[in-house]
Amino acid sequence: MKWSLDTHKFVSEIVRTALQVIVNRRITGQSGEPEIKAAEQELFDKGVYRSRDGADGRIRRALFTYFKAYHFMTQDGELTEFGKAFYNGTLSVKEACLHFIFHYKYSDDQSSYYPLNRILSYLQYCETQQADQALSLEVFELLVDGGSDSDELYSSIFQRRSETRDVDARNIGFDVWSYMLIESGLLEKVNPKTLRIKNKAMAELLLNAYANMTEVGSADKIEKGYLPFISIPSINQRKIKKADVIEAKTLCAYLFDGIDDETVDRYICPKGGSLSAMLGNYGLTESNKGAFAKYIGYEHLVGWAWAESSTEQIKELGKSIIALETGIVEPNSLYEIIADEPLTEEETVTWFKSEAQKVTSVDEEAEQLYGEFRARFGPEVLQSLDGLDLLHRMFINETDKKDNLCYTLEYDKRYDIFGSVAGGFAYKYILFYSWDRKSWVTGSSRKNEKVSEERAIEIGKSIRDELVKGCEIISNYGELNSLQDYADLHAKLYEVMPNTIGKAWVMMYFHMIFPDKFPVFYNEEWQKKALDKANIDADENSFMRMGQIALFVKKCGISNVSFFKVLLNTGDKTPTPIKDEVIAIQYNFDTSKGGAQNKVVYGTPGCGKSYYVQNVMLPSLGVDADNVIRTTFYQDYTNTEFVGQILPKVDSDGGVTYEFNPGPFTLALKKAIEQPEQAVALVIEELNRGNAPSIFGDIFQLLDRDENGKSQYAITNVNIQNYLNKCFDGQAIKFNKIFIPANLYIISTMNTSDQNVFTLDTAFKRRWLFEKIRNDFKDDHEYKGYFVPGMDGVTWEQLVKGINDFILNRPDDLTSEDKLIGVYFIDKYTLCEKEEDCGNEEKKYRFAYKLFEYLWDDVAKFAHTEWFGSDIKSLDQLIDAYMTRGKSVLEYVLKQN
Numbered sequence: 023m024k025w026s027l028d029t030h031k032f033v034s035e036i037v038r039t040a041l042q043v044i045v046n047r048r049i050t051g052q053s054g055e056p057e058i059k060a061a062e063q064e065l066f067d068k069g070v071y072r073s074r075d076g077a078d079g080r081i082r083r084a085l086f087t088y089f090k091a092y093h094f095m096t097q098d099g100e101l102t103e104f105g106k107a108f109y110n111g112t113l114s115v116k117e118a119c120l121h122f123i124f125h126y127k128y129s130d131d132q133s134s135y136y137p138l139n140r141i142l143s144y145l146q147y148c149e150t151q152q153a154d155q156a157l158s159l160e161v162f163e164l165l166v167d168g169g170s171d172s173d174e175l176y177s178s179i180f181q182r183r184s185e186t187r188d189v190d191a192r193n194i195g196f197d198v199w200s201y202m203l204i205e206s207g208l209l210e211k212v213n214p215k216t217l218r219i220k221n222k223a224m225a226e227l228l229l230n231a232y233a234n235m236t237e238v239g240s241a242d243k244i245e246k247g248y249l250p251f252i253s254i255p256s257i258n259q260r261k262i263k264k265a266d267v268i269e270a271k272t273l274c275a276y277l278f279d280g281i282d283d284e285t286v287d288r289y290i291c292p293k294g295g296s297l298s299a300m301l302g303n304y305g306l307t308e309s310n311k312g313a314f315a316k317y318i319g320y321e322h323l324v325g326w327a328w329a330e331s332s333t334e335q336i337k338e339l340g341k342s343i344i345a346l347e348t349g350i351v352e353p354n355s356l357y358e359i360i361a362d363e364p365l366t367e368e369e370t371v372t373w374f375k376s377e378a379q380k381v382t383s384v385d386e387e388a389e390q391l392y393g394e395f396r397a398r399f400g401p402e403v404l405q406s407l408d409g410l411d412l413l414h415r416m417f418i419n420e421t422d423k424k425d426n427l428c429y430t431l432e433y434d435k436r437y438d439i440f441g442s443v444a445g446g447f448a449y450k451y452i453l454f455y456s457w458d459r460k461s462w463v464t465g466s467s468r469k470n471e472k473v474s475e476e477r478a479i480e481i482g483k484s485i486r487d488e489l490v491k492g493c494e495i496i497s498n499y500g501e502l503n504s505l506q507d508y509a510d511l512h513a514k515l516y517e518v519m520p521n522t523i524g525k526a527w528v529m530m531y532f533h534m535i536f537p538d539k540f541p542v543f544y545n546e547e548w549q550k551k552a553l554d555k556a557n558i559d560a561d562e563n564s565f566m567r568m569g570q571i572a573l574f575v576k577k578c579g580i581s582n583v584s585f586f587k588v589l590l591n592t593g594d595k596t597p598t599p600i601k602d603e604v605i606a607i608q609y610n611f612d613t614s615k616g617g618a619q620n621k622v623v624y625g626t627p628g629c630g631k632s633y634y635v636q637n638v639m640l641p642s643l644g645v646d647a648d649n650v651i652r653t654t655f656y657q658d659y660t661n662t663e664f665v666g667q668i669l670p671k672v673d674s675d676g677g678v679t680y681e682f683n684p685g686p687f688t689l690a691l692k693k694a695i696e697q698p699e700q701a702v703a704l705v706i707e708e709l710n711r712g713n714a715p716s717i718f719g720d721i722f723q724l725l726d727r728d729e730n731g732k733s734q735y736a737i738t739n740v741n742i743q744n745y746l747n748k749c750f751d752g753q754a755i756k757f758n759k760i761f762i763p764a765n766l767y768i769i770s771t772m773n774t775s776d777q778n779v780f781t782l783d784t785a786f787k788r789r790w791l792f793e794k795i796r797n798d799f800k801d802d803h804e805y806k807g808y809f810v811p812g813m814d815g816v817t818w819e820q821l822v823k824g825i826n827d828f829i830l831n832r833p834d835d836l837t838s839e840d841k842l843i844g845v846y847f848i849d850k851y852t853l854c855e856k857e858e859d860c861g862n863e864e865k866k867y868r869f870a871y872k873l874f875e876y877l878w879d880d881v882a883k884f885a886h887t888e889w890f891g892s893d894i895k896s897l898d899q900l901i902d903a904y905m906t907r908g909k910s911v912l913e914y915v916l917k918q919n
Contacts, residue, residue: 033092033118033205040070040085041094041109049081051099058082073749076696079648092122107322107344117322119206123199124228133170139232140171141203142225147176148183155219156183157209162196163189190730191215192614192698207319211435223316252317252327255310255336270342272297273306274321279380280312305335318380322346370557371578374588378580381587384439388537388583391436395534399427401493404486410475412482413462418454422608428454431527439583440534441542443527450525453481457608457758488519489531496536505561508569529568533582541571541582552589609746609755611732613698615644616764618731622709624772625795627876628844631771632707634795640703643767649693649702653686655712661719666741682745687721691742692749694766702766709770715786724762725789731764774840797826799845806845808853811866813909818853819845824916829881841881848872863905870904 043049047061062077071077089095094105104121107113123138144165145155164179191197200217203209208228210220219225255277275281276297301307317324321343328340397403399415404427407415416427424430428451430437432444448454449466456463462478465471473481495514502508515523522528526544533540543549549567553560556574561567575585623631623639640650653664666685670678684692690704715722724733736759746757762768770790799806799819806819813821826842852869854860878897882889890911894900903911 033115033122033202035115036070037088037092038108038111038115039068040065041089041105043068043070044081044085044089045101045109051082051086073696075693079646092118093125104326107326112344112346113322114319115205116207117320119202120208120224120320121323123202123206124231135171136232137165137199138228140165140168141199142208142229143171144176144179145219145225146229147173147180151180153180153183156212157203157217158183159189159191159196159215160185160187162199163194166194190612190616192612193616193730197614221319224320227316252324255306255313255328255339270346273301273339274343274346276301276312277306277310277314278312278318278321280315285376367557371574374556374578374585375580377588377591378578378584381584381591384583384587385581388439388581391439392534392537395430395437398425399430399531400535401490405490407486408483409479412486413453413455413475413478416482416486417451418448420455420457427531428527431530439542439587441530441544441548441586443530443544450527452485452521452525453478457756485522488522489528491518492523492528492532493535496532496539502539502569502572505566505569505573508566508572512563512565523565537582538576539572541568541575542586543568543571552585555589608758609695609750611695611761611763613694613732613763613765615699615701616730616732618701618762618764618767619727620725620768620770620790622770622772622790622792623795624774624792626797626840626842626844627773628847629795629797630844630846631773631795633846635705635769635771639769640705643701643703645701645703645767649697649700650705651686651690651693651703652705652707654707655709655714655717657712659712659717661717664717665719665721665739666745668741682741684745688742688745690766691760691762692746694763695746695750698763698765700765704766704768706768706770709772710782714782718786722786722789724760725768727762727764733761736761797842797844799823803845805850805853805855808850808855809857809860810909811852811854811860811862811869812904814860815857816909818848822847825877825912828916832885843873843876843881847876867901867905870901874900874904 043061043064047057047064049057049061053061058081061081062079063074065071065080066074066077071080086095086099089105090097090099092105092108093102094108096102101109104113108118124136126137128135128137141157141162144161145157148155161179161183164182168175168179189196191200200209200211203217204211207221208219208225209217212218301310314324325340325343325346328336329344331337331340404412404416413419414421414423414426418426418428424433432442443450447466448456449463449470453462453464455461456472459472461472462475463470464473464478464481492515495518496511499507499511499514502511512523519528529540529544530542533542541552543552546564546567549564549571550560552571553567553574556571558570558574561570571585572582575582578585621639623635625631640647662685664685664687666682666688668680669683671681672678686704690702694702718725720737720739723735723737726734728734738758739760742760743757750757799822803819806817808818810816810818810821822843822845829841848869852865852872854862854865860866875897877889878886878900886894890900890903894903894911900911909916
């Protein structure tokens with residue numbers, strides 16, 4: 023991957039958790055195995071890795087690499103000041119992402135440039151052409167592959183921006199970059215394949231910084247969070263005193279949000295204090311009020327820049343900002359500071375109205391989505407549908423299309439600004455298509471039934487009719503000005519929609535159609551949180567709680583989505599839903615690591631095939647030792663041993679159950695799925711000692727791969743699918759078909775002269791790349807100069823060359839190159855490092871049996887007399903003769919050389 027960002031682990035709260043585990047346990051590159059294992063267990067326990075096996079070896083192999091790439095650690099593994107801020111929570115993910123991608127520089131033999139500068143420059147060029155500032159997957163690929171940064175490059179890409187083609191998002195790094203660009207606040211997602219500019223002011227600041235920058239700064243400055251484009255405040259020189267936390271927050275509110283003196287003095291300043299006194303402490307002038315609004319969301323980065331100032335006031339102000347927790351000016355800090363004096367209803371309304379002014383962009387986004395939603399799923403649209411069109415437009419169905427009502431409400435991330443109905447059973451929609459049961463299903467999780475397509479259409483119509491009738495009643499009711507109005511409306515709705523009025527997704531649908539009448543809180547927990555912030559006692563009825571929230575929001579004069587956004591900004595996190603059942607999406611086996619192949623390494627017995635695979639091939643392919651699964655084929659080896667088989671298991675109470683025991687292929691496949699960013703290898707020793715086509719069975723079909731290394735064709739293997747579905751349960755993916763992913767290598771070894779082996783047919787062989795290991799003594803052969811027991815003065819290299827030359831020079835066809843002796847055929851422990859050790863009878867016998875058994879039964883099978891003379895009639899006689907006569911038993915063979 024060209025713009026790899028040095029890592030595939032995105033900057034996220036998961037990364038923060040991992041860093042905290044490593045630091046808290048004092049893990050370093052010199053830590054012992056027990057300490058590492060304990061840390062790996064904690065990483066798994068805290069959800070950093072999805073499986074315990076997935077955590078093994080990741081600390082040294084991956085995490086330290088990630089932390090150094092993000093400037094959280096020095097190259098020596100020491101925590102940087104920037105890393106400390108991320109570790110202790112005073113640096114947000116958003117700020118860390120911006121810092122990382124701004125400093126990331128790509129270099130190769132031809133060029134060196136900043137990818138973020140190229141991306142933003144292209145989007146700026148789009149603006150000059152009065153076109154949408156959009157970054158599509160196809161455009162991103164062209165930017166990655168482009169030459170030098172120039173208007174010519176951007177013009178060329180601009181002309182091709184509408185091209186459509188298949189692009190592997192992971193292979194070119196789009197998945198990593200899109201995440202970072204979105205998390206940094208620079209861009210936002212339009213659809214899964216397109217981003218657009220979000221923070222134009224910050225983008226312009228970054229471009230200006232790149233244009234005026236001769237170098238980013240020293241490594242020391244980068245590790246301290248330095249960004250070169252941050253402007254500094256205007257000050258009067260005077261002696262300062264250090265600010266406490268409340269004063270620091272207050273100054274941030276003044277500098278970034280431009281909050282007025284009266285509001286600060288009334289709600290924030292401690293008794294006896296004032297904003298003017300605080301400003302005086304730092305020598306800050308009136309010109310600084312709101313002057314840094316363009317940096318909102320990046321306040322800590324401003325603090326890091328100011329902390330590098332040579333001016334004492336600015337340096338101290340920067341340090342004060344750095345020390346604040348993530349979410350610099352927290353709205354709930356108003357409540358925290360004067361907890362003993364709760365705000366009046368009027369003050370609360372005023373405060374929410376003020377905060378809503380900071381999130382007006384969410385209203386613009388919401389208006390666009392409201393219009394889109396009504397055009398697709400408005401009551402008039404639903405009323406016009408019938409038959410399969412109705413099922414496909416409203417419900418999760420048997421097609422791959424995701425443009426239905428239920429999927430949009432739960433999974434379309436653009437709609438997160440309208441709250442969430444995620445989690446729980448798919449039965450909440452009353453009707454859905456089950457891929458597992460291959461049928462439409464209705465009912466509840468405990469009592470449900472499969473229904474025919476005709477019956478599904480009937481049920482779908484009844485649900486549609488209730489929604490449409492409900493919308494008609496709401497539309498005709500008029501203004502809702504009191505809780506009694508909401509109670510009356512609820513009663514009317516219950517009459518016409520008894521089966522659906524209690525569903526959270528239905529209430530979200532009503533919000534999308536009537537956004538001023540229904541808030542975006544659909545469960546009890548969130549409704550009560552919202553009412554608590556509004557200082558309102560919550561009603562016991564969910565519908566009435568929604569009425570309470572809607573009436574309060576109406577009093578504030580703001581929108582329901584703005585109210586939700588303000589509430590989120592207080593620091594409350596979205597509750598984790600109870601996941602009884604997740605509507606899973608078919609796993610596509612796409613991986614960020616690609617290029618895997620099927621390879622056969624072959625050669626004469628003992629030529630070093632296994633050694634080559636283990637020590638040369640796998641490291642060159644980037645396969646770590648932990649990501650290798652090994653097996654060996656033999657004559658009776660079967661498909662069930664290779665793939666897996668169902669075996670009985672006796673429970674502790676004596677009962678018998680049957681479970682699928684995965685074989686090496688399935689284990690390797692699981693490992694490749696768990697680690698899509700890593701190369702994984704299935705190593706098969708002695709491929710042709712078993713009936714390979716039979717052992718592979720239906721896996722044979724998967725061996726055809728595309729140019730990236732993924733199987734071209736899928737298979738259905740119920741045992742593998744059920745096993746994978748069990749392993750990845752709860753992860754919103756399912757396996758209805760099987761591919762070999764592009765990060766899974768299959769490496770096999772094969773002797774060319776084995777007896778009793780199976781022939782590989784052409785159809786099987788054409789799906790593999792073959793690599794022959796040359797049978798030569800290399801300079802680094804460890805024991806080629808060792809002496810042969812029983813042969814005075816003869817080295818292992820001399821003996822092998824003598825025998826092999828005799829084989830190659832024979833005039834008949836009874837022997838061939840396939841019968842050669844491998845340079846590693848005999849191990850070094852059977853030979854003698856020193857000539858004087860060769861008198862050891864046990865070593866002599868062990869050598870004789872290893873060598874002569876092969877020569878007698880294989881190489882010289884039809885030419886015993888020509889090799890050993892007419893007086894040797896059996897293998898036992900040959901070994902006995904060697905024990906007494908030594909190398910003379912090979913006199914004829916060695917004489918020829």
